[in-house]
Amino acid sequence: MGILRLGYAEINVTDMEEAKSHYERTLGMKHVEDVNGAAYYKGWDEWDHHSLVLHEGGVGVNKFGYKVQRSEDLDYFEKKAQAFGATVERMSAGDTHEVKDGIRITSPSEHVFELYSEMTEVGSDVGFINPEVFPRDLVGVGVPGVDHALISCEDPDLVNKFFTDVFDFYPTEQVVTSLDDDASIIGSWLAATMKVHDIAIIKGPQGKLHHFAFQLVDWSQVGRAGQLFSMDDVSIDVGPTQHGITRGTTIYFFDPSGNRNEVFAGGYHAYPDRPCVKWTPDQLGKGIFYITRELNERFTTVFT
Numbered sequence: 001m002g003i004l005r006l007g008y009a010e011i012n013v014t015d016m017e018e019a020k021s022h023y024e025r026t027l028g029m030k031h032v033e034d035v036n037g038a039a040y041y042k043g044w045d046e047w048d049h050h051s052l053v054l055h056e057g058g059v060g061v062n063k064f065g066y067k068v069q070r071s072e073d074l075d076y077f078e079k080k081a082q083a084f085g086a087t088v089e090r091m092s093a094g095d096t097h098e099v100k101d102g103i104r105i106t107s108p109s110e111h112v113f114e115l116y117s118e119m120t121e122v123g124s125d126v127g128f129i130n131p132e133v134f135p136r137d138l139v140g141v142g143v144p145g146v147d148h149a150l151i152s153c154e155d156p157d158l159v160n161k162f163f164t165d166v167f168d169f170y171p172t173e174q175v176v177t178s179l180d181d182d183a184s185i186i187g188s189w190l191a192a193t194m195k196v197h198d199i200a201i202i203k204g205p206q207g208k209l210h211h212f213a214f215q216l217v218d219w220s221q222v223g224r225a226g227q228l229f230s231m232d233d234v235s236i237d238v239g240p241t242q243h244g245i246t247r248g249t250t251i252y253f254f255d256p257s258g259n260r261n262e263v264f265a266g267g268y269h270a271y272p273d274r275p276c277v278k279w280t281p282d283q284l285g286k287g288i289f290y291i292t293r294e295l296n297e298r299f300t301t302v303f304t
């Protein structure tokens, strides 16, 4: 089976108390614990210990965690990363809080990905025996969990190859310089399993975060999130709107430190044999923001 999903993102924030208020009160993530100055959070429908870690100091992403199905998968991915020429190191249990053995891989985009098969399970907020459909004490948006991330890199063709060759992801949609066979990739949306994307890469600075996203169910929840963002004076980048790419509905917004977040709902089921959708540069505005068909400058220039 290989990689199951984005398990966690560890990000930096400039002010811990402001960040906690944003992720806890506005987005409604569950605060799991504070350890050594870091704050651990999860969504209500997630069962592993955490899906978001906040570190005080700076902005941007320190690392991502990808959960794999079996411990043997770690050997498989270690060999593949080595064959690709990526930097790989073994992680011992506890190197990352509440995570068992794993491997730490640095991608050609200079992002760190930790692959692991086990994290301490703390259970979802509705449980797995005769569960309610959502917890009735949700706070704010009440996000169920994290969904995906978009990262930037100088060489999207190389990083796309890294994700397909090493992690066995497959591209669902791409923005390409042309429809010719020798075209270059400007952006690529890649799936690990059947979600429309688990990672997206776009041409830009090395090692940077464009955004990470929280999953919602439908457009009405995206609209409600927007109402809550107004109540809490959250800085909005774009939305509510819909993507042409992935067909997801969305709002982009910033946490108090300036890290871009997204609430994302919808999208279609991905299959490895579904032809990869291609977008040409002249239609990039429509691909990213299907309704307005325009990119704002901030969207293409602000990375953390």
Ligand SMILES: [Fe+2]
Residues within 6 Å of the ligand: 148, 149, 150, 211, 213, 262, 264
């Ligand atoms: Fe996204």
